[in-house]
Amino acid sequence: xxxxxxxxxxxxxxxxxxxxxxxxxxxxxxxxxxxxxxxxxxxxxxxxxxxxxxxxxxxxxxxxxxxxxxxxxxxxxxxxxxxxxxxxxxxxxxxxxxxxxxxxxxxxxxxxxxxxxxxxxxxxxxxxxxxxxxxxxxxxxxxxxxxxxxxxxxxxxxxxxxxxxxxxxxxxxxxxxxxxxxxxxxxxxxxxxxxxxxxxxxxxxxxxxxxxxxxxxxxxxxxxxxxxxxxxxxxxxxxxxxxxxxxxxxxxxxxxxxxxxxxxxxxxxxxxxxxxxxxxxxxxxxxxxxxxxxxxxxxxxxxxxxxxxxxxxxxxxxxxxxxxxxxxxxxxxxxxxxxxxx
Amino acid sequence: xxxxxxxxxxxxxxxxxxxxxxxxxxxxxxxxxxxxxxxxxxxxxxxxxxxxxxxxxxxxxxxxxxxxxxxxxxxxxxxxxxxxxxxxxxxxxxxxxxxxxxxxxxxxxxxxxxxxxxxxxxxxxxxxxxxxxxxxxxxxxxxxxxxxxxxxxxxxxxxxxxxxxxxxxxxxxxxxxxxxxxxxxxxxxxxxxxxxxxxxxxxxxxxxxxxxxxxxxxxxxxxxxxxxxxxxxxxxxxxxxxxxxxxxxxxxxxxxxxxxxxxxxxxxxxxxxxxxxxxxxxxxxxxxxxxxxxxxxxxxxxxxxxxxxxxxxxxxxxxxxxxxxxxxxxx
Numbered sequence: 001x002x003x004x005x006x007x008x009x010x011x012x013x014x015x016x017x018x019x020x021x022x023x024x025x026x027x028x029x030x031x032x033x034x035x036x037x038x039x040x041x042x043x044x045x046x047x048x049x050x051x052x053x054x055x056x057x058x059x060x061x062x063x064x065x066x067x068x069x070x071x072x073x074x075x076x077x078x079x080x081x082x083x084x085x086x087x088x089x090x091x092x093x094x095x096x097x098x099x100x101x102x103x104x105x106x107x108x109x110x111x112x113x114x115x116x117x118x119x120x121x122x123x124x125x126x127x128x129x130x131x132x133x134x135x136x137x138x139x140x141x142x143x144x145x146x147x148x149x150x151x152x153x154x155x156x157x158x159x160x161x162x163x164x165x166x167x168x169x170x171x172x173x174x175x176x177x178x179x180x181x182x183x184x185x186x187x188x189x190x191x192x193x194x195x196x197x198x199x200x201x202x203x204x205x206x207x208x209x210x211x212x213x214x215x216x217x218x219x220x221x222x223x224x225x226x227x228x229x230x231x232x233x234x235x236x237x238x239x240x241x242x243x244x245x246x247x248x249x250x251x252x253x254x255x256x257x258x259x260x261x262x263x264x265x266x267x268x269x270x271x272x273x274x275x276x277x278x279x280x281x282x283x284x285x286x287x288x289x290x291x292x293x294x295x296x297x298x299x300x301x302x303x304x305x306x307x308x309x310x311x312x313x314x315x316x317x318x319x320x321x322x323x324x325x326x327x328x329x330x331x332x333x334x335x336x337x338x339x340x341x342x
Numbered sequence: 343x344x345x346x347x348x349x350x351x352x353x354x355x356x357x358x359x360x361x362x363x364x365x366x367x368x369x370x371x372x373x374x375x376x377x378x379x380x381x382x383x384x385x386x387x388x389x390x391x392x393x394x395x396x397x398x399x400x401x402x403x404x405x406x407x408x409x410x411x412x413x414x415x416x417x418x419x420x421x422x423x424x425x426x427x428x429x430x431x432x433x434x435x436x437x438x439x440x441x442x443x444x445x446x447x448x449x450x451x452x453x454x455x456x457x458x459x460x461x462x463x464x465x466x467x468x469x470x471x472x473x474x475x476x477x478x479x480x481x482x483x484x485x486x487x488x489x490x491x492x493x494x495x496x497x498x499x500x501x502x503x504x505x506x507x508x509x510x511x512x513x514x515x516x517x518x519x520x521x522x523x524x525x526x527x528x529x530x531x532x533x534x535x536x537x538x539x540x541x542x543x544x545x546x547x548x549x550x551x552x553x554x555x556x557x558x559x560x561x562x563x564x565x566x567x568x569x570x571x572x573x574x575x576x577x578x579x580x581x582x583x584x585x586x587x588x589x590x591x592x593x594x595x596x597x598x599x600x601x602x603x604x605x606x607x608x609x610x611x612x613x614x615x616x617x618x619x620x621x622x623x624x625x626x627x628x629x630x631x632x633x634x635x636x637x638x639x640x641x642x643x644x645x646x647x648x649x650x651x652x653x654x655x656x657x658x659x660x661x662x663x664x665x666x667x668x669x670x671x672x673x
Contacts, residue, residue, distance in 0.1 A: 061478050108661045115379050115477055115619075119611055120660050126608055127653040134646035245604060249489040252482060296493035303490035307483050311469050314479075 022170055026163035037278050038271065039165050039234060042173045045270030046227040048254040049180055049263050053220035056261030057184055058213055059196030061118040064105050066251060067125035068098040068221040070132075070242040072228025077148040077238040078138060087151050091229040098225025099218055101128070106217035110210045129243040144239030151233050158233075165234055172230065173267065176223040180263045183219060192216055193261075246299050250277060253306045259316025269317055277302060349520040351637045357526045357595075358609075359633025360533035364588040365606055366613035366625045367537065368581035374620030375557040375577040378477055381484040382462060384607030385491040386455055386582050390589025391598045392495055393454035395504045398447025411435030444507055452586050459582025462487055463575045471574065488603075496600040503597040506590070525594045536587055537626060543580075544622075553577055557620070609636075609649075612656040618665055 007014065026035055051065040072094035079085040079093055105124045109117050132139045139145055151158040151168070158164040183189050191212055194202035203209055232238040241247065254273045258265030280298040313320055365387060372380050396402035414432030466483040470476040514521040544550040555563040556573045564570050585603075592602065609632065617628025635655065640648040 061481070108657060112660060112664055115481070116615075116660060116664050118379070118478070118481055119615055120657065123608070123611065123653050123656050123660075127650065127657070130646075130649045130653065134644075134650060245485075245489055245492065245601075249485060252485070256482065296496040299493040300490050300497070303486035303493075306486040307466060310479055310483055 023167070026166050032162065034275075035162055035166055037275055039169050040278070041271035041274030042169045043227045043231050043234075044251060044254060044274055045267045046173055046176045047224045048251050048258065048266035048270040049177060050220040050223050051251065051255055052260065052263055052266050053180060053183065053192075054216050055255065057189060057196065058192045058216040060109065060213060060216065061114065062109070062121045062217070063118055063248070064102075064121040064125045065220070065224055066242060066248055067105075067128045068102055068224040069228040069231070070125075070238075070240075071101050071128060072098045072225030073232035073238040073242060074132060074139060074145065074228075075225075076229035077145045077232040080149050080233075081145060081147055082138065087149060087229075087233050091226055091233075094229030094232075095222045095225035098221045098228065102217045102221030103214065106214045109217070110213045125243060129240055132240060132243075140238075142240060144237050144241070145232075146237050148232050148236045148238060150236055151230075159236075165230075169227075169230060169234075172223070172226060176227075177263065177267055179223070180220075184261075184263060188212070188215070249299065249306070250302055253302045253309075256306055256314075257309050257316055259318035259320075260314075262316065262318040265316050265318030273302075346520055347641060351634070351641055353520055353522045353526065353530075354637040354640075355630070355634035356530045357633070358636055359630035360529050361588055361591060361606065362609055362613045362633055363537060363626045363629035364533055364584055364591070366610040366617070366629050367540065367622060368584035368588075369610050370614050370617070370620055370622055370625040371553075371584075372577055372581045373614065374622070375553055376467070376471075376574050378467060378480040379484075380578075380581070381481055381607070382466070382488040382491065383581070383585055383610065384603030384605075385488040386459060386462075386585035387589040387592065387603035387606055388495060388598075388600060389458050389491060390451050390455045390586030391506070391593035391602060392499060392504070392589075393586075394444070394447045394451035394590045394593055395506055395598055396447075396499075397450040398444045398507060399504070401504075407435050447506075448590050451590055452583050455582045455586030455589070456579045458491075459578045459585075460575055462582075463578040467574070467578070492600045492604075499600075501600070503599050504593075505597055506593040508594055525591075529591045529595070532591070536584070540580075540584070540622075549573075549576055553580070609652065612652050615656055616659055 025038070029035060047065060047069050051062070054060045054062040054065070075097040076087060076090035076094040079090040080087055085093070105121060109120050112120060133141055136142075151164070156164070158168070184192075191202065191207045194205075195207060195209055195212060199209070228242075250273070251270075254270040255266045257273065258267070258269030277298045280301060309316065315323070365383065368386075369380060369383050372378060372383075411432045411434075414428050415436065462484070466487045467480055470479045470483070473479070508525050514523045515527060542550075544554055552563070552568045552573050553576065555566070555568055556570055556577075560570050563573075588606070589603070592598075592606070596602070613628045613632050614625055616632055617624030617626070632652065632655075636648050636652055639651040643651065
């Protein structure tokens, strides 16, 4: 307790230390792959934590979040490749089109409940994929949109430096996390939780169900859209694989293992899980042990992890940390109390 | 539209309608009885196709057994009475180098699917039955299960495409100026037979009646002495067998690959929502209607646009009639 209070008192200093450490990472870690995976992990963390707003806080079983990510990627990619629009204008456009798509999806989705929402959002994301595949002249079809220009300021090209993307995506993740945390602790966030936990009572107390859910969709789609656009420029390709089963499962595992309705959980586990799954895919011993291609095995691992999480600790890693620290606090409190009692 | 086009649309609609009916009826059965949506149903179709291939094709089990047969034959000579007994076994194994054929393959595929369905129920569904929010948790766990099976099959069989032998060989039939392959004819005929068998099972057998009783009211089913905790896995097994049959038929039409069930699962979603989740007659009618819509839109627009039309239909149905065209009100 005292420790937490102390941490809270020095939170500005801690934040500055955190930022300095973060800024130093690209200069300390010289391995290109690790930096690359960090960027990828932070992008996935943005999507997973925003997904948490609808799935965790609003309790809407929404499967369309990767579609928002994909729409952001394709919007900025198509604008840059086909119309020559600057990526710096394309990225906000990606966020905007994701927000627009979220409104379109949520209008039918807020009328439905439970399993039907899952079906509808699933269908919507597949519809987006099919539409993209049906226009190969614009979107590149099955091969994906190639030749997306990289980000650059003047003559400075982002892909040539090890830190530019890292800082940009880190900044985006920071903004997204602060935004989400402020949102879920605000009255709006509380009203979402009220609707999730006791819908009839919350509606009776005057919370507008449809409006709050639509807003939840809208507010949680902007950052995935921006992240998607950055993703396209970072990888210089927008591929239909974004909509596949495997990536949905991977992101779902970040959200669930991290802890639903915590925001911090998916952010931390999102980055960690990217490292674990990608390093599994590229480590040599996996192929030596199994004697097979390593890509599929990591998705099997992720699947097992999801089921184990749901079965044995549905509150996720962040929930476990909270529980543990609460227990620690209780036992320490008891220990210091004891002399006074006796 | 010419007569030829209409005949082609009818034939195509019947084939895809049959496949959707087989797949969606299993999905709908589980939804109606256990009240869960099984996202691994598409993966079960894939498992059915792969196991049928493994047990029937020369590259599958038959190939894996050859070294064993060879060593038996080599060691049997000169090892006395036991060798004399084993020798015919070894020779028999060597004689099936060409594969077991579909006569063995299809029943084994069905068995395999039933088993996988049961294991899936025990691992992915049973721990969550009766808990709050179980229906949504099961969507997640079965999605994970689907991903596990897809990638597992890729690990076991490799990413190369496989193909099942065709059950009937011969030139395509000429019906109304359009050619229908024999495999397609078989699917059109066999699906109603399988669905009729399902109907008789649900209507007249003891277990089938129990499944329907649980679907109608599980509390009352409990009261009249039906063991609900046994009916749930049974429903999963029956549904998996239907998925397996669908896989066997698909495997004869197209290439078999690890991701094969995913697209069909999406169409089955469209069908069950269209017909009403949990209503079997609605699902079967819906399957054929969706089959015809798909073929017609593929003809009128293009093959690319057909799924777009289907998903647009699904979203419209969900907006205006969320319980489906024949689904009842939620109790």
